[in-house]
Amino acid sequence: MTTKRQARWTCLTCGEGGLAPTKPRRDDVRRYCLSCSAKTGRLVEKVAPSLEKKREAQTAKTQERSKKKRQKEAARRGRVTANERLVKKREKLVLEEAERLWKLLTPYHKGKPIPRIVITDTRQTRGASGYWRGGGFFSSGEITLRLVPFGTGNFHEARSWKVLLHELCHAACPPKQGDSHHREFYYAMKTTTEKRWKCFISFASLTGNRWGYHVDDVILSQLLRLAVVKFPIPETRQRPIK
Numbered sequence: 001m002t003t004k005r006q007a008r009w010t011c012l013t014c015g016e017g018g019l020a021p022t023k024p025r026r027d028d029v030r031r032y033c034l035s036c037s038a039k040t041g042r043l044v045e046k047v048a049p050s051l052e053k054k055r056e057a058q059t060a061k062t063q064e065r066s067k068k069k070r071q072k073e074a075a076r077r078g079r080v081t082a083n084e085r086l087v088k089k090r091e092k093l094v095l096e097e098a099e100r101l102w103k104l105l106t107p108y109h110k111g112k113p114i115p116r117i118v119i120t121d122t123r124q125t126r127g128a129s130g131y132w133r134g135g136g137f138f139s140s141g142e143i144t145l146r147l148v149p150f151g152t153g154n155f156h157e158a159r160s161w162k163v164l165l166h167e168l169c170h171a172a173c174p175p176k177q178g179d180s181h182h183r184e185f186y187y188a189m190k191t192t193t194e195k196r197w198k199c200f201i202s203f204a205s206l207t208g209n210r211w212g213y214h215v216d217d218v219i220l221s222q223l224l225r226l227a228v229v230k231f232p233i234p235e236t237r238q239r240p241i242k
């Protein structure tokens with residue numbers, strides 16, 4: 001036979017006490033003070049102070065735990081809304097700049113509507129990237145911009161801005177004979193950059209008739225040297241901890 005754990009049960013009215021199991025059966029006489037019950041005509045229950053104390057401690061612990069959980073949840077929600085605010089702020093900033101550039105690109109698109117712009121986060125740390133998907137005759141298609149979520153600093157500002165301009169130039173200067181990075185396209189980038197930042201971009205280092213991504217590098221490196229681009233995109237996410 002196993003001995004059950006015992007506790008002292010005491011009557012709060014007369015003080016009479018005795019040992020009984022910590023979990024006595026409902027009809028166990030040791031749960032009740034028989035003399036007080038006989039006097040009052042009703043069953044008078046005894047209490048086990050040690051068990052009460054334990055139960056109270058348990059309740060306090062549970063309450064503390066759920067309080068911590070609630071606080072944690074509120075903090076997480078706070079972080080999410082802070083992030084959403086930053087994402088909205090970033091979108092507003094990019095769209096405003098896009099409107100501005102689209103106006104400067106009017107000689108090329110001749111009044112077509114501005115393309116739809118979808119902004120996402122890139123996983124690459126080297127910087128922003130993007131692509132343009134052409135629309136039909138009346139539409140300017142859609143630009144997807146992948147921005148570095150923690151891309152602050154001169155390099156990322158200039159690169160993000162240059163990528164936005166690059167994709168807008170695609171919408172303004174559609175491909176010619178299957179070539180999307182043609183001469184006119186890059187001249188649109190050059191003149192728009194010069195108008196926007198009141199500077200001069202030199203294509204003198206370009207040799208022959210080679211047009212392509214290296215022209216982007218030529219524009220970007222000059223922009224960085226001139227330090228004219230002001231395109232501070234908010235950090236929408238915290239820099240990963242290494």
Ligand SMILES: [Zn+2]
Pocket residue numbers: 011012013014015016033034035036037044
């Ligand atoms: Zn009693």
Ligand SMILES: [Zn+2]
Pocket residue numbers: 166170180181
């Ligand atoms: Zn391109």
